[in-house]
Amino acid sequence: MAPPAEKPDDALPEPPVTPSAEVWRAMTPEARERFLVEVIDAFSDPRLTMGNGQPHNLAKRRATERLRRHFDAIGRRIYLAEELNVLYPGERAFCPDILAVLDVAQPEEDERMGWVVADEGRGLDLVIEVLYEGRRKKDLVDNVERYARLGIPEYFVYDRKKQQLHGYRLPAPEARRYQRIVPQAGRYASGVLGLDLAIENGKLEFFYGMAAVFGTEDLIGRLKGMMHSLETKAEQAEAKAEQAEAQAEQALASLQNGLLAIVTARGIPCSDDDRERVRSCTEPETLQRWLVRAATVGSMAEVLAENA
Secondary structure, eight states: OOOOOOOOGGGSOOOOBOOOHHHHHHSOHHHHHHHHHHHHHHHTOHHHHTTOHHHHHHHHHHHHHHHHHHHHHHTOOEEEEESOOEEOTTSBOBOOSEEEEETOOOOSSOOOSSEEHHHHSSOOSEEEEEESSSOHHIIIIIHHHHHHHTTOSEEEEEETTTTEEEEEEOSSTTOOSOEEOOOBTTBEEETTTTEEEEEETTEEEEEETTEEOOOHHHHHHHHHHHHHHHHHHHHHHHHHHHHHHHHHHHHHHHHHHHHHHHHHHTTOOOOHHHHHHHHHOOOHHHHHHHHHHHTTOSSHHHHTOSOO
16 A cells, blocks of 8 residues: 655644744733744644654654763753744744754753744754654755754754655855765764764664764663673672582581591590581581591590690
């Protein structure tokens, strides 16, 4: 069965146009909030997200989590968001899969209803769209023109279904037309992130130099591997300790049995108490001393004498 034809954009709801910066600043807080709610409602139409599904969502979350962990590790601030409405003055609002703005703190409790350029004082630094069953023309054609016109320095499209990566970059800050990023050995360099992007084993990966940027699940996997290795070593050490203990017990038993055998062979009377004293002795030096005496003395009292 052939896949359903992509719906024309004019069949989908259009988000509202953001007021100019001057008009926006003149609006009351209540009016601004009403506009943001209108934007949210526009992007809540199920036809806009129809067919995305879990492959799209998981790829998006995985990429964001890796980027956030990497920037935390290198100590540089970055603001990352998934599907946050973006409002440029005089432009229709849009809602990218992943957006990044450098040197902006990521609050634990982010109360932003959208990235409003007039309020933030700056636009986006990078956008990543994850394409699976969505509108291909929007991501691969329309957004290429639009994001360049808005001056967004870099734009990447991860085509999850076709396992392809597309990268675009403004050649200069004042440029408004993207140039394609040419991959080197399968990797697409991002000047904004300071990372390389590539598809490996069917997933979008980020590389810092030669090293892959790890996510939480990778670290958990590594920790599990380390724990397994430590547990194995502990078990091996325990087995060696048990083996050494068994050997020590065997050595004690040999000394005890040897001592009693000499006493019996020489006809030295040995009471049950004497035998119990020999069997309960766990000091190899004492047993060796008794064994030497047993070869020459004539009684168990002399064998077991404390100071003889």
